Amino acid sequence: MNAKTPANALRALPSVDALISSVGGVALVERYGRTATVDMLRALLDETRTRLRAGETAAIDSDSLLDSAAARLHTEQRGSLVPVINATGVIIHTNLGRAPLSDEALDAVRAIGGGYSTLEYDLDAGARGSRLKHPETLLCTLTGAESALVVNNNAAATVLMLAAFARGREVIVSRGQLVEIGGGFRVPDIMAESGATLIEIGTTNRTRAADYERAITENTAALMRVHSSNFKQVGFVEETPIADIARIAQAHGIAALDDLGSGALLDSAAYGLAHEPLPQESLQAGMDLVAFSGDKLLGGPQAGILIGKRELVEKLKRHPLARAFRADKMTLAALVATLLHYRKGEAVEKIPVWRMIARPLADVHAQAEAWAVQVGGSVIDGESTVGGGSLPGATLPTALLALDMSSVDIFAANLRRADPPLIARIQDGHVVFDPRTVLPGQAEMLIEIVKRTLQSDT
Numbered sequence: 001m002n003a004k005t006p007a008n009a010l011r012a013l014p015s016v017d018a019l020i021s022s023v024g025g026v027a028l029v030e031r032y033g034r035t036a037t038v039d040m041l042r043a044l045l046d047e048t049r050t051r052l053r054a055g056e057t058a059a060i061d062s063d064s065l066l067d068s069a070a071a072r073l074h075t076e077q078r079g080s081l082v083p084v085i086n087a088t089g090v091i092i093h094t095n096l097g098r099a100p101l102s103d104e105a106l107d108a109v110r111a112i113g114g115g116y117s118t119l120e121y122d123l124d125a126g127a128r129g130s131r132l133k134h135p136e137t138l139l140c141t142l143t144g145a146e147s148a149l150v151v152n153n154n155a156a157a158t159v160l161m162l163a164a165f166a167r168g169r170e171v172i173v174s175r176g177q178l179v180e181i182g183g184g185f186r187v188p189d190i191m192a193e194s195g196a197t198l199i200e201i202g203t204t205n206r207t208r209a210a211d212y213e214r215a216i217t218e219n220t221a222a223l224m225r226v227h228s229s230n231f232k233q234v235g236f237v238e239e240t241p242i243a244d245i246a247r248i249a250q251a252h253g254i255a256a257l258d259d260l261g262s263g264a265l266l267d268s269a270a271y272g273l274a275h276e277p278l279p280q281e282s283l284q285a286g287m288d289l290v291a292f293s294g295d296k297l298l299g300g301p302q303a304g305i306l307i308g309k310r311e312l313v314e315k316l317k318r319h320p321l322a323r324a325f326r327a328d329k330m331t332l333a334a335l336v337a338t339l340l341h342y343r344k345g346e347a348v349e350k351i352p353v354w355r356m357i358a359r360p361l362a363d364v365h366a367q368a369e370a371w372a373v374q375v376g377g378s379v380i381d382g383e384s385t386v387g388g389g390s391l392p393g394a395t396l397p398t399a400l401l402a403l404d405m406s407s408v409d410i411f412a413a414n415l416r417r418a419d420p421p422l423i424a425r426i427q428d429g430h431v432v433f434d435p436r437t438v439l440p441g442q443a444e445m446l447i448e449i450v451k452r453t454l455q456s457d458t
C-alpha cells in the first residue's frame with residue numbers, strides 16, 4: 001500500500017479532524033469519548049510520522065489508522081483489572097482475587113453500594129448508629145462469640161489486636177509459627193509494626209506448654225498462636241494445643257490471641273480434605289480473641305474478622321486503628337449476605353468456594369469429557385488445590401482436559417491474551433484445564449477461547 005515516497009506519504013496522512021469526522025471516527029467518539037479518541041489519534045499520527053521519517057513503512061489510510069486507534073482505545077479503557085476464567089484448579093487463588101462472591105452477596109453489594117443505606121443509621125432512634133453492628137449478630141450466632149468486629153483484612157485484624165493489647169509489651173509466639181503468609185505478611189514484622197516485642201519460644205519443630213510458662217514475665221501482654229496456614233511440618237513435631245495456651249494465659253491474667261488465617265466455618269474434613277481449624281473451636285478451647293480472613297475459606301469479600309470475649313472486642317472497637325482499618329459498606333453488605341448462607345444451612349450450595357470443594361469428581365469428569373469432545377485433547381486425572389494459604393498440601397481429585405502441543409508456553413500466553421483472559425495450568429508438557437474452578441457461566445466462553453486460540457495457533 002506504500003509505493004509512495006516518505007514525503008508523499010507524510011502529505012497523504014489524514015488529519016485528526018478528518019479522521020474524527022469520518023463515520024469510523026464518530027463511532028469511536030461515541031464509544032470511547034471525544035478527548036480519549038482525539039488524544040489517541042494524535043499519538044498514532046505522531047508515531048506514524050516518526051516512522052515514515054525514519055524510512056520505515058506504516059499504514060497511512062484512514063481505515064487502518066482508525067482500526068489501530070480502536071484497538072488501543074479498547075485496551076486503554078478496558079484497564080488492567082478485568083475478570084478472568086480460572087482453569088487452574090486452585091480454588092482460592094490469591095492472585096486471581098481469592099473467593100468469588102455468591103449471587104446473593106453480589107446483589108447485596110449492588111443494593112447497598114448503589115444507594116443510601118442504614119450503614120450508620122439507627123432506624124428506631126432516627127439517629128446515628130454503628131456500621132459494626134451489621135455482621136455482629138450473625139458472627140456471634142455462627143461462632144458462639146460474645147462479640148465481633150470486622151476490619152479490612154486479617155492482616156489489619158492482627159495488627160489491631162496486637163496494637164490494642166500488646167503495644168510496648170511482650171507477646172510470646174512459638175518459633176514454629178513465625179510464618180510468612182505471602183504478600184509481605186510476616187509475623188515478626190507485623191509484631192514490630194504493632195509496637196509489640198516478639199518473644200520467640202521453643203524450636204522450629206517443637207514447642208511445649210512449659211516453654212510458654214517459662215517465658216512469661218511481668219511485661220508479657222499475650223500469648224499468640226499463629227496458624228501455619230500455608231505450610232505443614234511433618235516428622236518430629238509438637239505444637240502446644242491451643243487449649244493449653246489459653247489455660248496458661250488465663251492463669252497469668254494475660255490475653256490468648258489467635259491468628260487463625262483462613263477460618264473456615266464448615267469442616268473441610270467432610271470433603272476429603274484435612275481439617276482446617278474453625279474459629280468456633282478456638283473459642284471453645286478458651287482463646288480470648290480470634291482473627292480470620294473473609295475471603296479465604298469463608299468464601300466472602302476481603303475482610304478481617306475478629307471474634308471473642310466482649311470486653312476485649314469492645315476495647316478493639318474503641319482503638320483508633322479500628323477507625324483506620326474500618327470496612328467499607330460494600331464489604332459489610334457482601335459479608336452479611338455470605339454469613340446468611342451459613343445461617344440458612346445453604347453454604348455448600350450457594351458459596352462458590354464451597355460449591356467447588358464439594359463438587360463430585362464424577363461431575364467434574366463429565367465436564368472435562370464434554371470439553372474434550374468439543375476441542376479435542378484427552379481427559380487425565382489430576383488434583384485441584386484449595387490454595388489461599390489454607391490446607392497446605394491438601395488436594396481434591398479432579399479431572400483435567402489436557403491439550404498436547406509443541407509450545408505450551410506460547411499457547412498458554414495466547415490464552416491469557418484472550419478476552420476474557422483464560423488462565424490455564426501447564427503440567428508435564430500439557431496445557432491443562434480444571435473444570436472445578438471454572439464458574440457455571442464461563443464454560444461456553446472457555447470452549448470458544450480454546451477453539452479460537454487453537455485455530456490461530458496452526
Ligand SMILES: *Cc1c(COP(=O)(O)O)cnc(C)c1O
Nearest residue numbers: 153154155181229261262293389
Ligand atoms: C492469610 C493469613 C493472614 C492474612 O490475611 P489477609 O486477610 O490476607 O490480610 C494472616 N495470618 C494468617 C495465619 C493467614 O493465613
